[in-house]
Amino acid sequence: MPEPRFKPGERVKVLKAFPPGHIRTPYYVRGHVGEIERICGAFPNPEELAQMRSGLPAQPLYRVRFRQNEVWPDYRGNPADVLEVEIFQHWLEKA
């Protein structure tokens, strides 16, 4: 697997991009900052797979933990509540 660029605990920002096609990065976390919860491994890039290509080399996949009140400013609930989403490495940058 390609060397993961991020480590658990590191703060990352999801790209605020809106390319066409089959994208696994949910809209609601684009542009938001979270923390790497774990490295899930490496998987063929689904954006490429959807175009009938191999998706290789496999891309590191992370679980990123977001604070609910960072994603939804009007969130009511425990400020410690979180959302965890799987994000491929090419959608992340250092926060």
Place this chain on the structure above:
Amino acid sequence: MKEDQGPYRRLSYFQLMEVTLRELLVEKGVLTPGQVDSEVQAMRKRTPERGARVVARAWIDPAFKQKLLENGSKACESMGIEVPGLHLVAVENTPSVHNVIVCTLCSCYPRMLLGIPPDWYKSLNYRSRMVREPRAVLAEFGLTVAQETQIRVHDSSADMRYIVLPMRPAGTEGWSEERLAALVDRDSMIGVAVPKGPQD
């Protein structure tokens, strides 16, 4: 007789697509009708009882629980439950953390442990609101999570599949694995309910 009733009722778009695709695959020799049938049979055999066995084992066997939390797929395989090609992540409820699973993009679901997903899991309502206002949605399921408990919503959007490992109910000390498994239902492994014990 109206055309949408009885043996001549009209197929829905997706039913028609399914029949068309299946017949084409058979006609072109990609699949045999027998293969399609055996896959449907296998799918029907997968029920939440499988997941319940895994949860009950984790409750009575700390070494298994650790293995389950480290590598869900391997732990299930050690019980003879195959999870082919999928990475299973078990997330543990504790007195201070409640986990719940959703797939906002489609309807990813740990079918090998829970079988066919309920319709509400695939509904736009559940998928869009669970990430936005989990406490309100859980309350609609009859589950009130204490304000001081942290809620972790897991959006199962890529290559992992999730199952919630609920807390073992009080008053079940000394129970057998089978008896414990009977307490664990589908909803408690999705995280929209918690198992009820003899004291609840």
